[in-house]
Amino acid sequence: MKFNNILVEEANETAIVTINRPKKLNALNKETILELSNAFKALEENSIVKVIILTGSGDKSFVAGADISEFAHFSVENGGKLARKGQEMLFDLIENLSKPVIAAINGFALGGGLELAMSCHFRIASDNAKMGLPEVSLGVIPGYGGTQRLPQLVGKGKAMEMIMSAAMISAEEAKDCGLVNHVTSQEELLGLANKIAGKILRNSSVAISAAIRAVNANYDKNLNGFDVEIDEFGSCFGTQDFKEGTTAFLEKRKPNFPNK
Incomplete structure (x- = not known):
């Protein structure tokens, strides 16, 4: 399967899915969401792959958010359809995948990027990572599950603060509040992800x-x-x-x- 915006590599029963739009800080657009959906569906059916790692290309960004230019002109109806389609096509798909999905957050995970990471079964981050849901600064709210998954992970009060302030938190802060499980260096991030995947692979x-x-x-x-x-x-x-x-x-x- 050929993709324009993502890379898929398989080795040792593990697949690494990399969002590859470095010039756009790996921002999500419609094409990327569709490609990710197709890739995860294919990996779900792949009998060899047992664990999936999701990350971003480069050393600056996991996913810096959604591509605002694609929906800045949307109507109320179009906005609702955008959120519903995205949730069903990708975010809910990942959350309910039968195979473990580890988000390896290698930089900025903002807006739709953090929502994408939160849809994974758990998260690890590099020490330069920054996370947040800045949507209210644009006059909108998180629409890809952010208002639901963030409170589940960090508690209602912390989620309310992050959403209302639109502020970013560091990787260590994210670890302290339960948003990520581990923090490591940029160089060791995928190594740690693969190490955890190896532990998972030993089990049923x-x-x-x-x-x-x-x-x-x-x-x-x-x-x-x-x-x-x-x-x-x-x-x-x-x-x-x-x-x-x-x-x-x-x-x-x-x-x-x-x-x-």
Whole structure:
């Protein structure tokens, strides 16, 4: 699959998806959102890839925001359609992907860029990274899930402050409030992402997919997260991975999961 604005590399059961618009600080436009959507759908179906890392090209920006020139003239109706289409096409897609997605934030993650990072299952950042939702400074609010996912990650009060002030926070501040899990140097960022991916790869991909569904259910008002957990837990007992994992434990050896 050929892309204009992103790069996809695969190695050791891990895919690295890089947003590659360095002259635009990797800003999201319609074409990039579509390409990311197509790439993640393809990786979801790729039986070899078990973990996905999402990052930006260069050393300045993960994603510096959305391409404002594409929607500055929009009407109320067009604005609503833009948000709904983007959420369904990309942000909700990533959040509910059955494979772990790690955001490696290598610089500015602002507006739609931070919303993209928050849709990933967890985040790590380089020490030069800056994060924020500056939309109110443009007379609009975050429209790609920012008002929903940010409070889930940092709490209501901190989210309100960040959204209302439109201020950026540092990588260390982001770590302190739970927005990112780890902070490292720019040079070591992808190395750390791959190290974490390696730890994930040692485990059952079937169980990990079940865990993603169970955790996400806690944030879905239409679901009872405890019931989903019970169902997913029970389903694991019918998998080959459960048989291999428990057998390996009893035989005091490392499991060799068939991921089925």
